[in-house]
Amino acid sequence: ALSADEARARCGGTAPPPELIRLTDARGGDRYPEFQFGAGDVSPCAVVLEVNRVLLADIGPWGAAAWWLSGNSWLGGTPASLLGRLPDGELVGAATALAEGD
Numbered sequence: 001a002l003s004a005d006e007a008r009a010r011c012g013g014t015a016p017p018p019e020l021i022r023l024t025d026a027r028g029g030d031r032y033p034e035f036q037f038g039a040g041d042v043s044p045c046a047v048v049l050e051v052n053r054v055l056l057a058d059i060g061p062w063g064a065a066a067w068w069l070s071g072n073s074w075l076g077g078t079p080a081s082l083l084g085r086l087p088d089g090e091l092v093g094a095a096t097a098l099a100e101g102d
Contacts, residue, residue, distance in 0.1 A: 002034050003029065003030070003032075004029065004030040007030075010037050010043070010044075011043060011044065017044060019044075019057060020032055020048075020049070020057070021061045021068070023061055033068070033080075035068065036052075038083075038084070046088075047091055048083070051095045054092065055067055055099060067079065067095065074094055075090065079094065
C-alpha cells in the first residue's frame with residue numbers, strides 16, 4: 001500500500017481522488033492499495049475509480065478493498081489481479097451485480 005504522500009505523488013502532486021480506497025492504518029495514517037494505480041502510471045486506473053464508485057469505496061473502503069482482493073468465481077480470480085487482463089466492462093459489471101444484489 002502507498003502512503004498518503006506516495007499516493008499524492010502518483011496523482012501528479014494533487015490530492016488523491018475520493019473514489020480511491022483509502023484505509024487508515026494502526027498509527028492513524030492513510031494507506032492506498034497500490035493496485036489502484038497502473039504500473040508506472042502517474043494517475044489511478046480509470047476502471048478502478050469507476051468500480052470504486054459503484055462499490056461506494058468512500059463510505060466502505062474495507063469492503064471495497066475486500067472485493068478487489070478476494071477471489072471472485074464469476075471473474076475467475078481476484079479482481080485486482082485481473083486489471084488489464086479482462087475488459088474493464090467485465091470488472092464494472094461484476095461490481096454492479098454485487099451492488100445491485102444480482
